[in-house]
Amino acid sequence: MIRLSRFTKYFHKGSINQVLALDHLDLAVAEGDFITIVGSNGAGKSTLLNCLAGTHQPDEGRLLLHGDDIAHWPEHRRARFISRVFQDPLMGTCATLTIEQNLALANRRGARRGLAIGVKRSDRRLFRERLTRLGLGLEHRLTDGVGLLSGGQRQALTMLMATMVQPQVLLLDEHTAALDPKTARQILDLTRSIIAEQGLTTLMVTHNMRHALKMGNRLIMLHRGKIILDIQGEEKRALSQEDLVARFYDSQPEVEVSDRMLLG
Amino acid sequence: MTWYAFIGALEQGLVYGIMVLGVYLTFRVLDFPDLTVDGSLPLGAAVSAVAITHGMNPFVSLLLAAAAGFVAGSITALLNTKLKILHLLASILTMIALYSINIRIMDGPNISLLGVPSVLDPLMALGVAGYLVAPAIYGLFALCITAGIIWFLHTELGQAMLATGDNPQMITSLGVNTHHIIIMGVGLSNALVAVSGALVAQNQGASDVNMGIGTIVAGLASVILGETVFGKSGVVRACVAVLLGSVLYRLAIALALGVKMGTFAFTPSDLNLITALLVVVALMAPKIKSKFSGNSAP
Numbered sequence: 001m002i003r004l005s006r007f008t009k010y011f012h013k014g015s016i017n018q019v020l021a022l023d024h025l026d027l028a029v030a031e032g033d034f035i036t037i038v039g040s041n042g043a044g045k046s047t048l049l050n051c052l053a054g055t056h057q058p059d060e061g062r063l064l065l066h067g068d069d070i071a072h073w074p075e076h077r078r079a080r081f082i083s084r085v086f087q088d089p090l091m092g093t094c095a096t097l098t099i100e101q102n103l104a105l106a107n108r109r110g111a112r113r114g115l116a117i118g119v120k121r122s123d124r125r126l127f128r129e130r131l132t133r134l135g136l137g138l139e140h141r142l143t144d145g146v147g148l149l150s151g152g153q154r155q156a157l158t159m160l161m162a163t164m165v166q167p168q169v170l171l172l173d174e175h176t177a178a179l180d181p182k183t184a185r186q187i188l189d190l191t192r193s194i195i196a197e198q199g200l201t202t203l204m205v206t207h208n209m210r211h212a213l214k215m216g217n218r219l220i221m222l223h224r225g226k227i228i229l230d231i232q233g234e235e236k237r238a239l240s241q242e243d244l245v246a247r248f249y250d251s252q253p254e255v256e257v258s259d260r261m262l263l264g
Numbered sequence: 265m266t267w268y269a270f271i272g273a274l275e276q277g278l279v280y281g282i283m284v285l286g287v288y289l290t291f292r293v294l295d296f297p298d299l300t301v302d303g304s305l306p307l308g309a310a311v312s313a314v315a316i317t318h319g320m321n322p323f324v325s326l327l328l329a330a331a332a333g334f335v336a337g338s339i340t341a342l343l344n345t346k347l348k349i350l351h352l353l354a355s356i357l358t359m360i361a362l363y364s365i366n367i368r369i370m371d372g373p374n375i376s377l378l379g380v381p382s383v384l385d386p387l388m389a390l391g392v393a394g395y396l397v398a399p400a401i402y403g404l405f406a407l408c409i410t411a412g413i414i415w416f417l418h419t420e421l422g423q424a425m426l427a428t429g430d431n432p433q434m435i436t437s438l439g440v441n442t443h444h445i446i447i448m449g450v451g452l453s454n455a456l457v458a459v460s461g462a463l464v465a466q467n468q469g470a471s472d473v474n475m476g477i478g479t480i481v482a483g484l485a486s487v488i489l490g491e492t493v494f495g496k497s498g499v500v501r502a503c504v505a506v507l508l509g510s511v512l513y514r515l516a517i518a519l520a521l522g523v524k525m526g527t528f529a530f531t532p533s534d535l536n537l538i539t540a541l542l543v544v545v546a547l548m549a550p551k552i553k554s555k556f557s558g559n560s561a562p
Binding site for chain 1: 416418419420421422423424426427430431434435436437438439441442
């Protein structure tokens with residue numbers, strides 16, 4: 001469904017600060033895959049997601065979605081197929097608009113926006129029904145400003161907005177990292193149920209090894225812009241947290257050596 | 265203040281209120297400080313004046329003025345979005361370019377409109393007292409346009425515009441091309457400013473290339489004054505507040521001009537100072553309010 005080939009992204013290309021963020025990356029994502037992506041800081045996880053969403057354009061390589069090369073499409077054009085949730089809960093919603101206005105904006109993701117009234121009466125019923133499922137009581141607060149909500153509530157709303165119109169690909173960029181543990185757990189449960197319900201193809205970046213192992217059917221580990229581990233199915237289920245950390249060092253001998261020297 | 269001065273201030277507040285709504289659209293809705301207005305106000309006046317003196321219906325000339333204003337605004341927005349020029353600088357460039365263009369349009373620095381038809385004529389013909397005609401017509405225009413803006417900001421497109429000013433990353437990821445929205449918004453804003461300029465020219469009987477100087481300052485002062493006094497929560501309230509803010513601003517100016525202390529009196533050249541002080545006071549007001557009510561501002 002998605003195929004990345006020799007996908008390469010530099011930052012500050014041509015300057016002495018040049019960084020190779022994605023290094024001729026090859027990846028094929030099948031329909032319905034739920035991939036968790038792990039890796040150390042600077043491994044290229046967020047760059048990969050940003051390149052998929054269109055925030056960054058690659059320097060080389062192709063990005064095929066259903067056979068179309070969309071590597072250089074602008075972000076707003078991809079939004080029809082690709083939907084994302086950011087790490088910062090404030091990023092996914094508009095603080096100055098009401099809950100129903102935010103949902104209405106999301107309800108027209110990728111569609112033409114004209115001079116019809118933004119929030120229609122028929123929309124409200126749908127919004128209420130969807131919000132009820134969050135269990136946060138937001139269905140009674142449709143006309144409240146989103147700025148009044150907590151970070152967790154805003155992130156739950158963002159999850160809902162990202163999947164209001166079913167996307168072909170859902171990108172989650174450490175979307176629970178800025179939340180307290182209890183709220184993070186609720187958002188993860190919500191994530192899991194929405195993905196299962198809609199059968200969404202998902203890429204989820206996380207720093208939490210446990211989440212990476214527990215969720216999804218496939219796990220990718222990135223290091224210095226390359227995929228160094230790609231496991232799925234039974235192999236992934238059998239993997240323990242310790243194994244995963246060990247695999248990380250196995251595939252990066254020089255890291256192990258330097259860490260051993262430090263620890264020893 | 266005399267009754268006559270009050271009516272005059274009301275009339276000015278309403279006609280410039282249309283300009284203030286335009287400034288509200290850029291400054292508040294799109295978060296795009298736009299100085300083009302200093303050029304698009306006389307642009308509207310110039311286009312309307314030339315059209316009327318060439319025999320066009322004064323009402324139709326307003327549409328022409330609006331179209332010219334829209335083009336001016338969208339050029340500023342294009343400079344900003346496509347050429348990545350800072351919004352403030354982009355608008356200054358369009359503004360100074362418009363000075364030359366306005367003189368070209370009028371084939372000189374000004375055009376007299378004495379004795380030619382104006383939008384005030386229909387009401388004049390009905391025999392309404394002369395000094396009430398302009399406030400009535402301008403009031404009607406201002407109310408209709410305010411209602412129109414409120415309606416627009418509730419449409420799908422209007423809501424996308426509000427979101428573009430608030431959270432461009434979010435609205436982009438929902439599939440909106442923010443460049444288009446900014447071009448449309450800044451264009452619309454300057455269309456309103458141009459209509460305001462055309463109406464002013466028709467009433468004062470002349471269009472002048474220098475009539476736009478200080479438009480942005482008066483616009484910002486009115487927006488801030490209105491929001492401070494009448495509140496800004498929600499689109500409906502904010503739009504009505506900035507229109508009333510415009511009236512309040514003109515009243516404050518008229519009041520200041522009427523002040524006499526011994527031999528001292530303000531002159532029209534003191535207006536800039538008064539405006540600056542007014543904006544500072546309006547900006548300070550929320551902090552002062554919270555201090556007196558005992559809450560420390562965050």
